[in-house]
Amino acid sequence: MSRRSSRPARLLACALAAGTLLATAACSDGDGGDGGDGPGSAARQAGVAEQNEAAQTPSGSPTGSPSASPSALTESGAKTALLTEADLEGDWNQVEDADKWRDRLLVGEVDVSDFLTAKSDATDCQALLDALYGDDLLGDPSGPSALTGFEQGDSRLLEQVAGYDRGGLDARMKWLRTLPDTCDEFTATDSGGEKRTVQVTEASVPDVGDAREGLHVTVRGTSDSTPVTLTLDVAAVRVGTSALTVTGGGLDSGETAIVEQAVRQGTDRLKTVLDGGTPSPLPGDVD
Incomplete structure (x- = not known):
C-alpha cells in the first residue's frame, strides 16, 4: 500500500527549496558586481550576513520551517x-x-x-x-x-x-x-x-x-x-x-x-x- 505525503512534509520541502534559492541568490550577489573592496561590496556582505543571521536559530536551524510531522493530539x-x-x-x-x-x-x-x-x-x-x-x-x-x-x-x-x-x-x-x-x-x-x-x-x-x-x-x-x-x-x-x-x-x-x-x-x-x-x-x- 502506498503512502501519501502529508501536508506538513510538502510545506517543509517547499520551505527548504526557498531557503536554497535565497542562499544561491545571496552568493551570486556577493560574487558579482565590481568584485572589489569598495562600499558596494561591504554593503552586500553586510546584507548577506544579516540574511544568514535572520535565517538561523541559535542552534543553526532555519526558522519558520513547519514541522515534518503533525502536531501532538490534545x-x-x-x-x-x-x-x-x-x-x-x-x-x-x-x-x-x-x-x-x-x-x-x-x-x-x-x-x-x-x-x-x-x-x-x-x-x-x-x-x-x-x-x-x-x-x-x-x-x-x-x-x-x-x-x-x-x-x-x-x-x-x-x-x-x-x-x-x-x-x-x-x-x-x-x-x-x-x-x-x-x-x-x-x-x-x-x-x-x-x-x-x-x-x-x-x-x-x-x-x-x-x-x-x-x-x-x-x-x-x-x-x-x-x-x-x-x-x-x-x-x-x-x-x-x-x-x-x-x-x-x-x-x-x-x-x-x-x-x-x-x-x-x-x-x-x-x-x-x-x-x-x-x-x-x-x-x-x-x-
Whole structure:
C-alpha cells in the first residue's frame, strides 16, 4: 500500500527549496558586481550576513520551517476529530453509551489445538478477540483518547481517536497485518462450553494517512440457542503519532462501505485537527 505525503512534509520541502534559492541568490550577489573592496561590496556582505543571521536559530536551524510531522493530539483535539452524524451517509444515529458496547460473541477461550505451529499463534488470536471486545485494537493510548458510536438498525459503527507512543503504535500496526495469516480460522469456547468459529481475513482500507491496516472478522456461534454470525469490518489508520480505529458491523452483515467512508472522513478530520484547523462536517445523503 502506498503512502501519501502529508501536508506538513510538502510545506517543509517547499520551505527548504526557498531557503536554497535565497542562499544561491545571496552568493551570486556577493560574487558579482565590481568584485572589489569598495562600499558596494561591504554593503552586500553586510546584507548577506544579516540574511544568514535572520535565517538561523541559535542552534543553526532555519526558522519558520513547519514541522515534518503533525502536531501532538490534545484532549479537545481528539474529541473534535471524531465523526459526526453529518459525516456519514445513511440513517446512522449517534449514541451516548458507545463506550459501554460489548459483544459477548467476542468472549471465549481460543482452542490451542487449532494451531499446528505454535501456541503463540493462539495467543495472538486471543489478543485479537480481547482487543475487539475491549475497544483497544491498537493497545492502550499513551495520549488523549476519545470515542464515539453510531447505530443504524441492528448495525453499529464505532470510532476511536487517540495519541500513542510511536514505537508501540508501529508495532501494533505490524501485528494487525500478520493476523489474517496467523489466525485464519480458529475455535473459541465460552464459559458455558459453546463453541464459536472465528475467521480473520485481510480487508482493504482507503489509501489515507501514514499507514493503514484492515481486517474482516466473522464469528459464528449461537444466541439463545439460535445460530448467529457476527460480522465486523475493522480499520486502523496512523497519522503521525495519532491514530483512528473504525469498527462496523452486526449480526446482519458487515459494513464495509460505511467503514471505508468513515475512515476517509475520520482521517481528514484528524489531519485537519493536527494541522491546527477545525474540521467541517461533510454532508451525507441530504435531500
